[in-house]
Amino acid sequence: MRLLLTSAGVKNPSIHDTLLDLLGRPIADCTALAIPTAMYGHPMAGPGAAAWEFIAGRSNEPMIELGWKSVGVLELTALPSIPEEKWVPLVREADVLLVSGGDALYLNHWMREAGFTDLVPSLTDTVYVGMSAGSMVTTPRIGEYFVGWKPPSGDDRALGLVDFSIFPHVDHPMLPANTMDAAEQWAAGLGGPAYAIDDETAIVVDDGDVEVVSEGHWKHFLADGVPL
Incomplete structure (x- = not known):
């Protein structure tokens, strides 16, 4: 699976x-x-208008509205209650997965509960596009700074599809606490490498190679939180 991890x-x-x-x-x-x-x-999202805006392509964070041949909806919380043959083929046949923001640990929980993570190793030709939490869920840890919804495990572990963590929305006007200084403190407590990215930045992971694409600003931190 090729990953485009955006803020x-x-x-x-x-x-x-x-x-x-x-x-x-x-x-x-x-x-x-x-x-x-x-x-x-x-x-800050929840069910209701924000979810509809994402699905309908009416948000300020372009994913759905890019001109796809078709767009379906995969609601992970529903999957445990329906037969796998109803949804697994849809995932395997999709060219791209568009994963919204929200709460990364809630998403991680339902990816596992639904059996979605079991499919990941076989999705070699799929492009995964994450936004905010949809990007963070692919990392080893999200860090205590971002823990909101508490999973049954009680920790901040995510899927670990990549070997670095992500601090999104750096210097966002609606998130005044998301400064680069805050990101550096967050990174220092992770015990692994990390990136802090603004909304004009994405991280690409393709066949193990990692590249940052940006028209904004970002920072890469070493395992001890020291910026490169």
């Missing part, structure tokens, strides 16, 4: 061009599945 969707031409490179063909030729689950666990 706020496909916000600028650089991230858009990178998505096209990962897909290897026009967006209009690709089928997508949207995963809104993370939104339900976050107090």
